[in-house]
Amino acid sequence: MTHLERLATIGLWLRRRAENIAALMLAVMFTAFIVQVVFRYLLNLPSGSASELTTIMWLWLVLWGAGFVLREREEIRFDFLISMVSPRIRRIMTIIACVALLFLYGYSLPAVWDFVTFMKIQETSYLDLRYDWVYSIYIFFVLAILVRYAWLLWQAIRGRDLDGSRSAGAEGEA
Numbered sequence: 472m473t474h475l476e477r478l479a480t481i482g483l484w485l486r487r488r489a490e491n492i493a494a495l496m497l498a499v500m501f502t503a504f505i506v507q508v509v510f511r512y513l514l515n516l517p518s519g520s521a522s523e524l525t526t527i528m529w530l531w532l533v534l535w536g537a538g539f540v541l542r543e544r545e546e547i548r549f550d551f552l553i554s555m556v557s558p559r560i561r562r563i564m565t566i567i568a569c570v571a572l573l574f575l576y577g578y579s580l581p582a583v584w585d586f587v588t589f590m591k592i593q594e595t596s597y598l599d600l601r602y603d604w605v606y607s608i609y610i611f612f613v614l615a616i617l618v619r620y621a622w623l624l625w626q627a628i629r630g631r632d633l634d635g636s637r638s639a640g641a642e643g644e645a
Contacts, residue, residue, distance in 0.1 A: 486539075486540070489535070489539035489540050490540055492535065492539075493532060493535055493536050493539075493540050496528050496531055496532045496535065497528075497532060499524070499528050500524075500525050500528035500529060500532060503521045503522075503524040503525045503528065504521070504525050506518060506521040507521035507522050507525060519596065519597040520597035520598055522597075523595055523596065523597045523598050524598065527595075527598075527600070527605055530605070530608065531608045534608045534609060534611070534612040535608060535611070535612070537612060537616075538611060538612040538614075538615035538616060538619075539611075539615055543619070543623065562627050562630065565623065565624075565627040566624060566627045566628065569620045569621075569623050569624035569627060570624065572616070572620045573617060573620050573621060573624065576613050576616055576617050576620075577617060579613070580610075580613055580617075583609060583610060583613060584610065586606070587603050587606045587607055587609065587610055588603055589603075590602035590603045590605075590606055591603040
């Protein structure tokens with residue numbers, strides 16, 4: 472097994488574990504939602520903790536999924552615009568978008584870190600979770616996005632499409 476094949480195998484294993492974690496979060500969110508419905512409508516009792524857990528799991532599920540589970544080709548984008556241009560222009564657009572996103576997320580990371588770590592002074596109303604723990608998923612999300620777009624930028628500079636094939640207009644091609 473070559474080095475690249477081992478890396479691909481490890482990457483696939485990590486992606487599957489990320490999907491497992493997302494499924495677990497969805498199960499927790501769904502269970503908390505059912506508990507909330509049962510307490511509110513069948514037992515006529517308030518259940519703020521179930522509502523709070525549902526909200527936190529939704530936040531974590533969306534950012535975890537976008538950062539670690541969602542593949543590049545599954546993201547929502549303006550395909551009609553990209554499909555109308557040549558592969559060379561598409562590559563240039565990818566490079567510009569990657570540089571812009573790397574700059575914006577990278578520039579915002581210190582402020583995000585300051586905010587998240589500052590929020591340790593507050594806790595949630597029902598579960599008494601510190602808000603720095605609740606919002607920490609955003610730091611993981613930003614780091615995952617930075618790695619993803621650095622990789623995409625590298626691939627675009629090398630003249631590779633998102634699927635890894637050579638694109639027209641790459642250096643050394645006619």
